[in-house]
Amino acid sequence: MHLLPSLLLLQALLLALMPGTGYAAEDAAKQAGQVLFRNVCASCHGPEAQGAEPLKVPSIAGAPSWYVLRQLDNFREGRRGTNAAEPQAMIMAAMVKALSPGQLQSVANYLQSLPLVVPTAPKNANLAMGKTLFEERCMECHRYNGSGEMTFGSPPLVGLPDWYLIAQLRKFKTGERGATPADPYGAKMVFSSQFIESEEALCSVVSYIVTLNAPSKPPLLDDLFQAPQSKSAVASPKPGR
Numbered sequence: 001m002h003l004l005p006s007l008l009l010l011q012a013l014l015l016a017l018m019p020g021t022g023y024a025a026e027d028a029a030k031q032a033g034q035v036l037f038r039n040v041c042a043s044c045h046g047p048e049a050q051g052a053e054p055l056k057v058p059s060i061a062g063a064p065s066w067y068v069l070r071q072l073d074n075f076r077e078g079r080r081g082t083n084a085a086e087p088q089a090m091i092m093a094a095m096v097k098a099l100s101p102g103q104l105q106s107v108a109n110y111l112q113s114l115p116l117v118v119p120t121a122p123k124n125a126n127l128a129m130g131k132t133l134f135e136e137r138c139m140e141c142h143r144y145n146g147s148g149e150m151t152f153g154s155p156p157l158v159g160l161p162d163w164y165l166i167a168q169l170r171k172f173k174t175g176e177r178g179a180t181p182a183d184p185y186g187a188k189m190v191f192s193s194q195f196i197e198s199e200e201a202l203c204s205v206v207s208y209i210v211t212l213n214a215p216s217k218p219p220l221l222d223d224l225f226q227a228p229q230s231k232s233a234v235a236s237p238k239p240g241r
């Protein structure tokens with residue numbers, strides 16, 4: 001009869017005696033990432049890391065930390081953000097250079113913990129063409145649902161808006177991104193982007209990728225009948241972006 005209350009008491013005592021430092025250190029690191037993000041990154045990437053089209057800044061919410069760290073390194077080492085026609089990317093590269101490896105790690109951990117932002121689907125695209133192209137040329141690395149594959153180093157493509165996907169694919173095609181000798185991951189994309197042979201193919205594959213974010217409902221019905229909670233239901237299963 002009295003066993004249960006005394007067990008509970010014992011458990012409470014044990015918990016009270018346990019050293020809390022491990023948790024405290026984890027919390028402090030997470031908070032440091034958040035503070036850094038708010039002070040240094042949010043002015044461009046937005047308070048929820050949702051991105052901003054007018055500044056050509058992508059959403060980075062929910063991006064896996066291994067991919068974020070690689071890109072931050074690319075910006076630091078001059079493999080990205082060197083084109084004078086893209087001042088925001090140049091500013092970003094300059095800022096990242098001032099941060100320590102520990103700071104970069106903590107901001108990357110923070111970004112990974114944020115919920116994915118679902119982009120809006122572009123209209124009037126040739127989805128059938130995009131699907132075929134994706135399945136033949138992209139899926140082996142980025143996976144059938146666009147969720148990426150860490151072991152290949154290929155990032156998630158869900159969570160990214162159409163204008164950003166188009167811009168990056170153009171950069172890979174021209175070699176503005178991914179073509180320096182010290183960028184083996186970029187090189188895979190410089191090669192793979194050559195299979196996108198026309199503007200129509202580019203728009204259709206990107207439109208298809210954006211549809212991978214949401215369950216296969218027509219976007220129009222989604223817009224009309226969306227209950228507030230259904231948006232987060234779409235965003236929530238997040239093993240990476």
Ligand code: HEC
Nearest residue numbers: 040041044055056057058060068071072088089091092107
């Ligand atoms: C001055 C505006 C600006 C600020 C501030 C900024 N960024 Fe960026 N960021 C950009 C732009 C623009 C791009 C897209 C560059 C491109 O198109 O190649 C970008 C791209 C990125 C990417 C690559 C995303 C991908 O999918 O490849 C990461 C990661 C990133 N930023 C992280 C950060 C972090 C972390 C901070 C804060 C330490 C930060 N950014 C601050 C403008 C900014």
Ligand code: HEC
Nearest residue numbers: 137138141152153154155165168169185186188189192205
């Ligand atoms: C051989 C493997 C491979 C194939 C095939 C491949 N990719 Fe990639 N992709 C990668 C890797 C690796 C990266 C990361 C490059 C980097 O680190 O800068 C990447 C990056 C990207 C990015 C940049 C994402 C970002 O956040 O900036 C886009 C967009 C992309 N791929 C689209 C595609 C499309 C569309 C196809 C098919 C036409 C494709 N990829 C085929 C491996 C691949």
